[in-house]
Amino acid sequence: MxxxxxxxxxxxxxxxxxxxxxxxxxxxxxxxxxxxxxxxxxxxxxxxxxxxxxxxxxxxxxxxxxxxxxxxxxxxxxxxEGVLQGNPIAAVSTPKQEKKLPRFLYPLEIELLLDAPDISKSGGIRNKAILELLYATGIRVSELVTLDIQNVDTEEGYVKVTGKGNKERIVPMGKNASLSLKMYYPMRTKDLRKASNDDEPAVFLNKFGQRLTARSVRNIINKYVQQVALNQKVSPHTLRHTFATHLLNGG
Structure with missing residues:
Protein backbone atom coordinates (compact mmCIF):
# COMPACT_ATOMS: atom_id res chain seq x y z
CA MET A 1 0.00 0.00 0.00
CA GLU A 81 -5.30 -8.53 -5.23
CA GLY A 82 -7.97 -11.24 -5.38
CA VAL A 83 -7.84 -11.95 -1.64
CA LEU A 84 -11.50 -10.90 -1.33
CA GLN A 85 -14.10 -11.73 -3.95
CA GLY A 86 -16.42 -8.88 -3.02
CA ASN A 87 -16.30 -5.71 -0.98
CA PRO A 88 -18.16 -6.48 2.27
CA ILE A 89 -18.07 -2.91 3.57
CA ALA A 90 -18.89 -0.93 0.42
CA ALA A 91 -22.36 -0.10 1.75
CA VAL A 92 -21.19 1.06 5.20
CA SER A 93 -22.06 4.74 5.47
CA THR A 94 -19.56 7.29 6.71
CA PRO A 95 -20.42 8.79 10.13
CA LYS A 96 -21.96 12.23 9.68
CA GLN A 97 -19.63 15.00 10.76
CA GLU A 98 -20.53 17.23 13.66
CA LYS A 99 -21.70 20.64 12.51
CA LYS A 100 -19.42 23.20 14.09
CA LEU A 101 -21.03 26.48 15.05
CA PRO A 102 -19.34 29.39 13.29
CA ARG A 103 -17.09 31.22 15.74
CA PHE A 104 -17.69 34.88 16.45
CA LEU A 105 -15.85 37.51 18.47
CA TYR A 106 -17.27 38.85 21.71
CA PRO A 107 -17.63 42.64 22.01
CA LEU A 108 -14.41 43.02 24.01
CA GLU A 109 -12.49 40.89 21.48
CA ILE A 110 -13.76 42.86 18.51
CA GLU A 111 -12.93 46.11 20.34
CA LEU A 112 -9.35 44.93 20.89
CA LEU A 113 -9.03 43.91 17.25
CA LEU A 114 -10.45 47.16 15.86
CA ASP A 115 -8.15 49.22 18.10
CA ALA A 116 -5.03 47.21 17.22
CA PRO A 117 -3.85 49.15 14.11
CA ASP A 118 -1.39 51.96 14.81
CA ILE A 119 -3.17 54.96 13.31
CA SER A 120 -0.07 57.13 13.67
CA LYS A 121 1.11 55.34 10.51
CA SER A 122 -0.51 55.38 7.08
CA GLY A 123 -0.61 51.58 6.89
CA GLY A 124 -2.35 51.43 10.24
CA ILE A 125 -4.95 53.97 9.11
CA ARG A 126 -5.73 51.86 6.05
CA ASN A 127 -5.85 48.64 8.05
CA LYS A 128 -8.21 50.11 10.64
CA ALA A 129 -10.53 51.18 7.83
CA ILE A 130 -10.44 47.63 6.46
CA LEU A 131 -11.27 46.06 9.83
CA GLU A 132 -13.98 48.61 10.62
CA LEU A 133 -15.62 48.14 7.22
CA LEU A 134 -15.56 44.34 7.37
CA TYR A 135 -17.09 44.36 10.84
CA ALA A 136 -19.63 47.11 10.16
CA THR A 137 -20.98 45.68 6.91
CA GLY A 138 -20.45 41.93 7.05
CA ILE A 139 -19.29 41.96 3.42
CA ARG A 140 -17.03 39.24 2.05
CA VAL A 141 -13.32 39.91 1.68
CA SER A 142 -13.72 39.33 -2.07
CA GLU A 143 -16.31 42.11 -2.10
CA LEU A 144 -14.14 44.41 -0.02
CA VAL A 145 -11.13 44.22 -2.33
CA THR A 146 -13.27 44.88 -5.42
CA LEU A 147 -14.75 48.07 -3.97
CA ASP A 148 -14.06 51.14 -6.10
CA ILE A 149 -14.04 54.67 -4.74
CA GLN A 150 -17.34 55.52 -6.47
CA ASN A 151 -19.02 52.60 -4.65
CA VAL A 152 -18.52 54.22 -1.24
CA ASP A 153 -20.52 57.11 0.22
CA THR A 154 -19.03 58.16 3.54
CA GLU A 155 -21.52 61.03 3.95
CA GLU A 156 -24.63 58.88 3.61
CA GLY A 157 -22.85 55.94 5.20
CA TYR A 158 -23.23 53.10 2.71
CA VAL A 159 -21.27 50.98 0.23
CA LYS A 160 -22.52 49.58 -3.06
CA VAL A 161 -21.32 45.98 -3.23
CA THR A 162 -21.19 43.64 -6.21
CA GLY A 163 -21.62 40.14 -4.85
CA LYS A 164 -22.04 36.65 -6.24
CA GLY A 165 -23.67 36.50 -9.65
CA ASN A 166 -22.77 40.18 -10.21
CA LYS A 167 -25.73 41.21 -8.04
CA GLU A 168 -25.47 44.69 -6.59
CA ARG A 169 -26.69 45.59 -3.12
CA ILE A 170 -26.53 48.66 -0.90
CA VAL A 171 -25.03 48.00 2.54
CA PRO A 172 -25.07 50.56 5.38
CA MET A 173 -21.73 50.88 7.14
CA GLY A 174 -22.28 53.06 10.20
CA LYS A 175 -20.40 56.00 11.70
CA ASN A 176 -17.15 54.31 12.80
CA ALA A 177 -16.45 52.76 9.40
CA SER A 178 -17.28 56.06 7.66
CA LEU A 179 -14.91 57.99 9.93
CA SER A 180 -12.14 55.44 9.40
CA LEU A 181 -12.52 55.72 5.63
CA LYS A 182 -12.47 59.53 5.78
CA MET A 183 -9.25 59.31 7.75
CA TYR A 184 -7.81 56.87 5.21
CA TYR A 185 -8.67 58.75 2.00
CA PRO A 186 -5.89 61.39 2.28
CA MET A 187 -3.35 58.56 2.73
CA ARG A 188 -4.84 56.80 -0.30
CA THR A 189 -4.42 59.98 -2.38
CA LYS A 190 -0.77 60.27 -1.32
CA ASP A 191 -0.13 56.63 -2.26
CA LEU A 192 -1.66 57.18 -5.71
CA ARG A 193 0.46 60.27 -6.36
CA LYS A 194 3.59 58.54 -5.14
CA ALA A 195 2.89 55.65 -7.52
CA SER A 196 1.87 57.99 -10.38
CA ASN A 197 -1.30 55.95 -10.63
CA ASP A 198 -4.09 58.50 -10.21
CA ASP A 199 -6.48 56.45 -12.35
CA GLU A 200 -6.62 53.48 -9.93
CA PRO A 201 -10.27 53.25 -8.75
CA ALA A 202 -9.77 50.73 -5.92
CA VAL A 203 -10.60 51.88 -2.40
CA PHE A 204 -7.89 49.86 -0.68
CA LEU A 205 -4.37 50.01 -2.08
CA ASN A 206 -1.03 48.37 -1.42
CA LYS A 207 2.20 50.35 -1.08
CA PHE A 208 2.59 50.39 -4.87
CA GLY A 209 -0.74 52.16 -5.36
CA GLN A 210 -2.41 49.02 -6.68
CA ARG A 211 -5.58 47.22 -5.62
CA LEU A 212 -5.12 45.22 -2.43
CA THR A 213 -5.59 41.44 -2.77
CA ALA A 214 -7.80 39.16 -0.68
CA ARG A 215 -4.70 37.35 0.52
CA SER A 216 -3.23 40.61 1.78
CA VAL A 217 -6.41 41.34 3.74
CA ARG A 218 -6.23 37.91 5.39
CA ASN A 219 -2.60 38.58 6.31
CA ILE A 220 -3.59 41.93 7.81
CA ILE A 221 -6.24 40.28 9.97
CA ASN A 222 -3.83 37.57 11.10
CA LYS A 223 -1.25 40.20 12.03
CA TYR A 224 -3.60 41.98 14.43
CA VAL A 225 -5.08 38.77 15.80
CA GLN A 226 -1.59 37.76 16.90
CA GLN A 227 -0.88 41.26 18.18
CA VAL A 228 -3.86 41.26 20.55
CA ALA A 229 -3.29 37.58 21.43
CA LEU A 230 -6.70 36.23 20.47
CA ASN A 231 -6.33 32.49 21.04
CA GLN A 232 -8.23 31.42 17.96
CA LYS A 233 -8.17 31.53 14.21
CA VAL A 234 -9.92 34.67 12.98
CA SER A 235 -10.74 34.97 9.30
CA PRO A 236 -12.75 37.51 7.30
CA HIS A 237 -15.64 35.04 7.63
CA THR A 238 -15.31 35.29 11.43
CA LEU A 239 -15.88 39.02 11.13
CA ARG A 240 -18.92 38.38 8.90
CA HIS A 241 -20.38 36.03 11.50
CA THR A 242 -19.56 38.51 14.27
CA PHE A 243 -21.42 41.22 12.34
CA ALA A 244 -24.48 38.97 12.00
CA THR A 245 -24.36 37.87 15.65
CA HIS A 246 -24.03 41.38 17.05
CA LEU A 247 -26.78 42.58 14.70
CA LEU A 248 -29.14 39.89 16.00
CA ASN A 249 -28.19 40.75 19.57
CA GLY A 250 -28.97 44.39 18.99
CA GLY A 251 -25.32 45.48 18.92
Missing part, protein backbone atom coordinates in the same frame (compact mmCIF):
# COMPACT_ATOMS: atom_id res chain seq x y z
CA UNK A 2 2.89 2.37 0.71
CA UNK A 3 4.17 2.05 -2.85
CA UNK A 4 0.69 2.17 -4.37
CA UNK A 5 -0.40 5.32 -2.53
CA UNK A 6 3.04 6.96 -2.39
CA UNK A 7 2.12 7.79 1.19
CA UNK A 8 4.35 9.41 3.79
CA UNK A 9 5.80 7.46 6.69
CA UNK A 10 3.40 9.15 9.13
CA UNK A 11 0.42 8.24 6.94
CA UNK A 12 1.54 4.61 6.80
CA UNK A 13 1.92 4.57 10.60
CA UNK A 14 -1.62 5.95 10.87
CA UNK A 15 -2.94 3.28 8.46
CA UNK A 16 -1.16 0.56 10.39
CA UNK A 17 -2.51 1.78 13.74
CA UNK A 18 -6.07 1.91 12.38
CA UNK A 19 -5.85 -1.59 10.91
CA UNK A 20 -4.30 -3.09 14.06
CA UNK A 21 -7.11 -1.57 16.12
CA UNK A 22 -9.75 -3.02 13.77
CA UNK A 23 -8.22 -6.50 13.72
CA UNK A 24 -7.86 -6.45 17.52
CA UNK A 25 -11.59 -5.69 17.74
CA UNK A 26 -12.50 -8.47 15.28
CA UNK A 27 -10.24 -10.99 17.03
CA UNK A 28 -11.74 -10.18 20.45
CA UNK A 29 -15.24 -10.42 19.03
CA UNK A 30 -14.55 -13.86 17.53
CA UNK A 31 -12.25 -15.09 20.34
CA UNK A 32 -9.33 -15.68 17.99
CA UNK A 33 -5.87 -14.16 17.68
CA UNK A 34 -5.43 -11.28 15.22
CA UNK A 35 -3.43 -13.61 12.95
CA UNK A 36 -6.42 -15.95 12.74
CA UNK A 37 -8.95 -13.37 11.56
CA UNK A 38 -10.56 -14.62 8.34
CA UNK A 39 -12.28 -12.79 5.51
CA UNK A 40 -15.64 -14.20 6.65
CA UNK A 41 -15.29 -12.19 9.88
CA UNK A 42 -15.01 -8.87 8.01
CA UNK A 43 -18.63 -8.08 7.20
CA UNK A 44 -20.93 -5.11 6.91
CA UNK A 45 -22.29 -5.97 10.36
CA UNK A 46 -18.88 -6.34 12.01
CA UNK A 47 -17.74 -2.97 10.65
CA UNK A 48 -20.92 -1.31 11.93
CA UNK A 49 -20.27 -2.89 15.32
CA UNK A 50 -16.71 -1.60 15.20
CA UNK A 51 -17.93 1.95 14.57
CA UNK A 52 -20.33 1.63 17.52
CA UNK A 53 -17.42 0.41 19.63
CA UNK A 54 -15.37 3.48 18.65
CA UNK A 55 -18.28 5.79 19.40
CA UNK A 56 -18.77 4.24 22.85
CA UNK A 57 -15.08 4.81 23.55
CA UNK A 58 -15.48 8.53 22.88
CA UNK A 59 -13.88 8.81 19.44
CA UNK A 60 -15.04 11.83 17.43
CA UNK A 61 -17.00 11.31 14.23
CA UNK A 62 -14.16 12.75 12.18
CA UNK A 63 -11.74 10.17 13.66
CA UNK A 64 -14.27 7.39 13.05
CA UNK A 65 -14.65 8.55 9.45
CA UNK A 66 -10.87 8.47 8.98
CA UNK A 67 -10.61 4.96 10.41
CA UNK A 68 -13.42 3.80 8.12
CA UNK A 69 -11.62 5.37 5.15
CA UNK A 70 -8.52 3.35 6.09
CA UNK A 71 -10.58 0.15 6.16
CA UNK A 72 -12.18 0.94 2.81
CA UNK A 73 -8.79 1.55 1.24
CA UNK A 74 -7.44 -1.72 2.67
CA UNK A 75 -10.46 -3.77 1.56
CA UNK A 76 -10.33 -2.31 -1.96
CA UNK A 77 -6.67 -3.29 -2.10
CA UNK A 78 -7.53 -6.86 -1.03
CA UNK A 79 -10.25 -7.03 -3.68
CA UNK A 80 -7.82 -5.92 -6.39
Missing amino acids: QVEKNASEMTIISYRTDLIQFFDFISDKNSVSPDDVTEEMVTHKSVREYLSYLQNRGFSRSTMARKLATLRSFVRYLCR
Whole structure:
Protein backbone atom coordinates (compact mmCIF):
# COMPACT_ATOMS: atom_id res chain seq x y z
CA MET A 1 0.00 0.00 0.00
CA GLN A 2 2.89 2.37 0.71
CA VAL A 3 4.17 2.05 -2.85
CA GLU A 4 0.69 2.17 -4.37
CA LYS A 5 -0.40 5.32 -2.53
CA ASN A 6 3.04 6.96 -2.39
CA ALA A 7 2.12 7.79 1.19
CA SER A 8 4.35 9.41 3.79
CA GLU A 9 5.80 7.46 6.69
CA MET A 10 3.40 9.15 9.13
CA THR A 11 0.42 8.24 6.94
CA ILE A 12 1.54 4.61 6.80
CA ILE A 13 1.92 4.57 10.60
CA SER A 14 -1.62 5.95 10.87
CA TYR A 15 -2.94 3.28 8.46
CA ARG A 16 -1.16 0.56 10.39
CA THR A 17 -2.51 1.78 13.74
CA ASP A 18 -6.07 1.91 12.38
CA LEU A 19 -5.85 -1.59 10.91
CA ILE A 20 -4.30 -3.09 14.06
CA GLN A 21 -7.11 -1.57 16.12
CA PHE A 22 -9.75 -3.02 13.77
CA PHE A 23 -8.22 -6.50 13.72
CA ASP A 24 -7.86 -6.45 17.52
CA PHE A 25 -11.59 -5.69 17.74
CA ILE A 26 -12.50 -8.47 15.28
CA SER A 27 -10.24 -10.99 17.03
CA ASP A 28 -11.74 -10.18 20.45
CA LYS A 29 -15.24 -10.42 19.03
CA ASN A 30 -14.55 -13.86 17.53
CA SER A 31 -12.25 -15.09 20.34
CA VAL A 32 -9.33 -15.68 17.99
CA SER A 33 -5.87 -14.16 17.68
CA PRO A 34 -5.43 -11.28 15.22
CA ASP A 35 -3.43 -13.61 12.95
CA ASP A 36 -6.42 -15.95 12.74
CA VAL A 37 -8.95 -13.37 11.56
CA THR A 38 -10.56 -14.62 8.34
CA GLU A 39 -12.28 -12.79 5.51
CA GLU A 40 -15.64 -14.20 6.65
CA MET A 41 -15.29 -12.19 9.88
CA VAL A 42 -15.01 -8.87 8.01
CA THR A 43 -18.63 -8.08 7.20
CA HIS A 44 -20.93 -5.11 6.91
CA LYS A 45 -22.29 -5.97 10.36
CA SER A 46 -18.88 -6.34 12.01
CA VAL A 47 -17.74 -2.97 10.65
CA ARG A 48 -20.92 -1.31 11.93
CA GLU A 49 -20.27 -2.89 15.32
CA TYR A 50 -16.71 -1.60 15.20
CA LEU A 51 -17.93 1.95 14.57
CA SER A 52 -20.33 1.63 17.52
CA TYR A 53 -17.42 0.41 19.63
CA LEU A 54 -15.37 3.48 18.65
CA GLN A 55 -18.28 5.79 19.40
CA ASN A 56 -18.77 4.24 22.85
CA ARG A 57 -15.08 4.81 23.55
CA GLY A 58 -15.48 8.53 22.88
CA PHE A 59 -13.88 8.81 19.44
CA SER A 60 -15.04 11.83 17.43
CA ARG A 61 -17.00 11.31 14.23
CA SER A 62 -14.16 12.75 12.18
CA THR A 63 -11.74 10.17 13.66
CA MET A 64 -14.27 7.39 13.05
CA ALA A 65 -14.65 8.55 9.45
CA ARG A 66 -10.87 8.47 8.98
CA LYS A 67 -10.61 4.96 10.41
CA LEU A 68 -13.42 3.80 8.12
CA ALA A 69 -11.62 5.37 5.15
CA THR A 70 -8.52 3.35 6.09
CA LEU A 71 -10.58 0.15 6.16
CA ARG A 72 -12.18 0.94 2.81
CA SER A 73 -8.79 1.55 1.24
CA PHE A 74 -7.44 -1.72 2.67
CA VAL A 75 -10.46 -3.77 1.56
CA ARG A 76 -10.33 -2.31 -1.96
CA TYR A 77 -6.67 -3.29 -2.10
CA LEU A 78 -7.53 -6.86 -1.03
CA CYS A 79 -10.25 -7.03 -3.68
CA ARG A 80 -7.82 -5.92 -6.39
CA GLU A 81 -5.30 -8.53 -5.23
CA GLY A 82 -7.97 -11.24 -5.38
CA VAL A 83 -7.84 -11.95 -1.64
CA LEU A 84 -11.50 -10.90 -1.33
CA GLN A 85 -14.10 -11.73 -3.95
CA GLY A 86 -16.42 -8.88 -3.02
CA ASN A 87 -16.30 -5.71 -0.98
CA PRO A 88 -18.16 -6.48 2.27
CA ILE A 89 -18.07 -2.91 3.57
CA ALA A 90 -18.89 -0.93 0.42
CA ALA A 91 -22.36 -0.10 1.75
CA VAL A 92 -21.19 1.06 5.20
CA SER A 93 -22.06 4.74 5.47
CA THR A 94 -19.56 7.29 6.71
CA PRO A 95 -20.42 8.79 10.13
CA LYS A 96 -21.96 12.23 9.68
CA GLN A 97 -19.63 15.00 10.76
CA GLU A 98 -20.53 17.23 13.66
CA LYS A 99 -21.70 20.64 12.51
CA LYS A 100 -19.42 23.20 14.09
CA LEU A 101 -21.03 26.48 15.05
CA PRO A 102 -19.34 29.39 13.29
CA ARG A 103 -17.09 31.22 15.74
CA PHE A 104 -17.69 34.88 16.45
CA LEU A 105 -15.85 37.51 18.47
CA TYR A 106 -17.27 38.85 21.71
CA PRO A 107 -17.63 42.64 22.01
CA LEU A 108 -14.41 43.02 24.01
CA GLU A 109 -12.49 40.89 21.48
CA ILE A 110 -13.76 42.86 18.51
CA GLU A 111 -12.93 46.11 20.34
CA LEU A 112 -9.35 44.93 20.89
CA LEU A 113 -9.03 43.91 17.25
CA LEU A 114 -10.45 47.16 15.86
CA ASP A 115 -8.15 49.22 18.10
CA ALA A 116 -5.03 47.21 17.22
CA PRO A 117 -3.85 49.15 14.11
CA ASP A 118 -1.39 51.96 14.81
CA ILE A 119 -3.17 54.96 13.31
CA SER A 120 -0.07 57.13 13.67
CA LYS A 121 1.11 55.34 10.51
CA SER A 122 -0.51 55.38 7.08
CA GLY A 123 -0.61 51.58 6.89
CA GLY A 124 -2.35 51.43 10.24
CA ILE A 125 -4.95 53.97 9.11
CA ARG A 126 -5.73 51.86 6.05
CA ASN A 127 -5.85 48.64 8.05
CA LYS A 128 -8.21 50.11 10.64
CA ALA A 129 -10.53 51.18 7.83
CA ILE A 130 -10.44 47.63 6.46
CA LEU A 131 -11.27 46.06 9.83
CA GLU A 132 -13.98 48.61 10.62
CA LEU A 133 -15.62 48.14 7.22
CA LEU A 134 -15.56 44.34 7.37
CA TYR A 135 -17.09 44.36 10.84
CA ALA A 136 -19.63 47.11 10.16
CA THR A 137 -20.98 45.68 6.91
CA GLY A 138 -20.45 41.93 7.05
CA ILE A 139 -19.29 41.96 3.42
CA ARG A 140 -17.03 39.24 2.05
CA VAL A 141 -13.32 39.91 1.68
CA SER A 142 -13.72 39.33 -2.07
CA GLU A 143 -16.31 42.11 -2.10
CA LEU A 144 -14.14 44.41 -0.02
CA VAL A 145 -11.13 44.22 -2.33
CA THR A 146 -13.27 44.88 -5.42
CA LEU A 147 -14.75 48.07 -3.97
CA ASP A 148 -14.06 51.14 -6.10
CA ILE A 149 -14.04 54.67 -4.74
CA GLN A 150 -17.34 55.52 -6.47
CA ASN A 151 -19.02 52.60 -4.65
CA VAL A 152 -18.52 54.22 -1.24
CA ASP A 153 -20.52 57.11 0.22
CA THR A 154 -19.03 58.16 3.54
CA GLU A 155 -21.52 61.03 3.95
CA GLU A 156 -24.63 58.88 3.61
CA GLY A 157 -22.85 55.94 5.20
CA TYR A 158 -23.23 53.10 2.71
CA VAL A 159 -21.27 50.98 0.23
CA LYS A 160 -22.52 49.58 -3.06
CA VAL A 161 -21.32 45.98 -3.23
CA THR A 162 -21.19 43.64 -6.21
CA GLY A 163 -21.62 40.14 -4.85
CA LYS A 164 -22.04 36.65 -6.24
CA GLY A 165 -23.67 36.50 -9.65
CA ASN A 166 -22.77 40.18 -10.21
CA LYS A 167 -25.73 41.21 -8.04
CA GLU A 168 -25.47 44.69 -6.59
CA ARG A 169 -26.69 45.59 -3.12
CA ILE A 170 -26.53 48.66 -0.90
CA VAL A 171 -25.03 48.00 2.54
CA PRO A 172 -25.07 50.56 5.38
CA MET A 173 -21.73 50.88 7.14
CA GLY A 174 -22.28 53.06 10.20
CA LYS A 175 -20.40 56.00 11.70
CA ASN A 176 -17.15 54.31 12.80
CA ALA A 177 -16.45 52.76 9.40
CA SER A 178 -17.28 56.06 7.66
CA LEU A 179 -14.91 57.99 9.93
CA SER A 180 -12.14 55.44 9.40
CA LEU A 181 -12.52 55.72 5.63
CA LYS A 182 -12.47 59.53 5.78
CA MET A 183 -9.25 59.31 7.75
CA TYR A 184 -7.81 56.87 5.21
CA TYR A 185 -8.67 58.75 2.00
CA PRO A 186 -5.89 61.39 2.28
CA MET A 187 -3.35 58.56 2.73
CA ARG A 188 -4.84 56.80 -0.30
CA THR A 189 -4.42 59.98 -2.38
CA LYS A 190 -0.77 60.27 -1.32
CA ASP A 191 -0.13 56.63 -2.26
CA LEU A 192 -1.66 57.18 -5.71
CA ARG A 193 0.46 60.27 -6.36
CA LYS A 194 3.59 58.54 -5.14
CA ALA A 195 2.89 55.65 -7.52
CA SER A 196 1.87 57.99 -10.38
CA ASN A 197 -1.30 55.95 -10.63
CA ASP A 198 -4.09 58.50 -10.21
CA ASP A 199 -6.48 56.45 -12.35
CA GLU A 200 -6.62 53.48 -9.93
CA PRO A 201 -10.27 53.25 -8.75
CA ALA A 202 -9.77 50.73 -5.92
CA VAL A 203 -10.60 51.88 -2.40
CA PHE A 204 -7.89 49.86 -0.68
CA LEU A 205 -4.37 50.01 -2.08
CA ASN A 206 -1.03 48.37 -1.42
CA LYS A 207 2.20 50.35 -1.08
CA PHE A 208 2.59 50.39 -4.87
CA GLY A 209 -0.74 52.16 -5.36
CA GLN A 210 -2.41 49.02 -6.68
CA ARG A 211 -5.58 47.22 -5.62
CA LEU A 212 -5.12 45.22 -2.43
CA THR A 213 -5.59 41.44 -2.77
CA ALA A 214 -7.80 39.16 -0.68
CA ARG A 215 -4.70 37.35 0.52
CA SER A 216 -3.23 40.61 1.78
CA VAL A 217 -6.41 41.34 3.74
CA ARG A 218 -6.23 37.91 5.39
CA ASN A 219 -2.60 38.58 6.31
CA ILE A 220 -3.59 41.93 7.81
CA ILE A 221 -6.24 40.28 9.97
CA ASN A 222 -3.83 37.57 11.10
CA LYS A 223 -1.25 40.20 12.03
CA TYR A 224 -3.60 41.98 14.43
CA VAL A 225 -5.08 38.77 15.80
CA GLN A 226 -1.59 37.76 16.90
CA GLN A 227 -0.88 41.26 18.18
CA VAL A 228 -3.86 41.26 20.55
CA ALA A 229 -3.29 37.58 21.43
CA LEU A 230 -6.70 36.23 20.47
CA ASN A 231 -6.33 32.49 21.04
CA GLN A 232 -8.23 31.42 17.96
CA LYS A 233 -8.17 31.53 14.21
CA VAL A 234 -9.92 34.67 12.98
CA SER A 235 -10.74 34.97 9.30
CA PRO A 236 -12.75 37.51 7.30
CA HIS A 237 -15.64 35.04 7.63
CA THR A 238 -15.31 35.29 11.43
CA LEU A 239 -15.88 39.02 11.13
CA ARG A 240 -18.92 38.38 8.90
CA HIS A 241 -20.38 36.03 11.50
CA THR A 242 -19.56 38.51 14.27
CA PHE A 243 -21.42 41.22 12.34
CA ALA A 244 -24.48 38.97 12.00
CA THR A 245 -24.36 37.87 15.65
CA HIS A 246 -24.03 41.38 17.05
CA LEU A 247 -26.78 42.58 14.70
CA LEU A 248 -29.14 39.89 16.00
CA ASN A 249 -28.19 40.75 19.57
CA GLY A 250 -28.97 44.39 18.99
CA GLY A 251 -25.32 45.48 18.92
